[in-house]
Amino acid sequence: MPSQDLLFSGIERFHGEAPWGRVLDAGTGAHSLSWLCTLESESLTLVTGAAPRARRLEGGLRAQDRALAGNWQDPTLLFEERFDVVLADYLLGAIEGFAPYFQGQLFKRLLPHVAGVLYLVGKEPLPDQAPTEGGQAILEIERLRDACILLAQHRCYREYPQAWVERSLEQSGFEVQAAWQQGIVYGPSYIERQLKVCSNKLRFFKDAALAETMAKHIEELRSRALVLAEIEGGIALGSDYIVVARPKG
Numbered sequence: 070m071p072s073q074d075l076l077f078s079g080i081e082r083f084h085g086e087a088p089w090g091r092v093l094d095a096g097t098g099a100h101s102l103s104w105l106c107t108l109e110s111e112s113l114t115l116v117t118g119a120a121p122r123a124r125r126l127e128g129g130l131r132a133q134d135r136a137l138a139g140n141w142q143d144p145t146l147l148f149e150e151r152f153d154v155v156l157a158d159y160l161l162g163a164i165e166g167f168a169p170y171f172q173g174q175l176f177k178r179l180l181p182h183v184a185g186v187l188y189l190v191g192k193e194p195l196p197d198q199a200p201t202e203g204g205q206a207i208l209e210i211e212r213l214r215d216a217c218i219l220l221a222q223h224r225c226y227r228e229y230p231q232a233w234v235e236r237s238l239e240q241s242g243f244e245v246q247a248a249w250q251q252g253i254v255y256g257p258s259y260i261e262r263q264l265k266v267c268s269n270k271l272r273f274f275k276d277a278a279l280a281e282t283m284a285k286h287i288e289e290l291r292s293r294a295l296v297l298a299e300i301e302g303g304i305a306l307g308s309d310y311i312v313v314a315r316p317k318g
């Protein structure tokens with residue numbers, strides 16, 4: 070089972086027999102939505118910072134569900150609406166792309182919308198060194214992705230450690246009820262996805278010669294990383310975490 074599906078099944082196990090009720094996916098995407106659609110919820114509200122994504126996701130929804138394009142920086146977004154379950158699945162890491170420097174205020178912003186429980190999924194920032202050759206290739210891929218994003222003059226995502234998340238939740242009026250980590254195993258689809266981000270950014274480079282050299286480097290890294298993923302049977306490196314929190318009091 071892919072690591073992200075294991076994260077969702079972990080949340081399901083933790084949630085147990087409790088009803089899901091009104092669910093808010095505060096940073097939505099095809100993956101969290103496909104999981105949420107398997108749950109017996111009263112309604113799904115999906116929020117994304119990207120209007121085209123909201124339009125794409127709207128297609129398969131039930132009558133009681135909705136997909137909204139908005140920004141958590143906007144104080145009127147979902148004003149006075151409360152949800153039994155709020156999911157923040159890789160939302161924190163993506164904030165830098167949509168609302169730079171807002172990470173420290175995110176949980177205070179979400180608090181009034183949480184009637185029941187917040188499930189936060191995040192990724193530990195990767196270490197500087199990896200113990201295997203495959204792990205080193207994953208670090209190279211992540212650095213190359215960020216370099217290409219910057220050279221395209223776009224903004225990189227930024228992951229935060231679990232300890233930072235727990236501290237920020239407590240300071241924002243939440244009580245952390247549980248938390249666990251899960252090791253990540255990177256496979257070919259991750260390698261392809263990240264290197265596709267790199268290739269997609271090349272057309273924004275100011276220097277065409279640099280873009281051409283970078284394209285060759287991306288290809289070289291792709292072949293090397295795919296072979297290592299095969300040899301290592303998936304590349305184990307770092308971990309994701311889930312933090313379960315409820316409003317205090």
Ligand SMILES: C[S@@+](CC[C@H](N)C(=O)[O-])C[C@H]1O[C@@H](n2cnc3c(N)ncnc32)[C@H](O)[C@@H]1O
Nearest residue numbers: 096097098099100101117118140141163167168
């Ligand atoms: C990495 S994606 C989340 C992945 C998604 N849960 C999935 O399964 O595919 C981050 C999501 O958070 C949204 N997002 C990031 N910053 C936001 C902000 N400030 N306001 C609203 N949505 C935001 C992005 O638009 C995107 O929908």
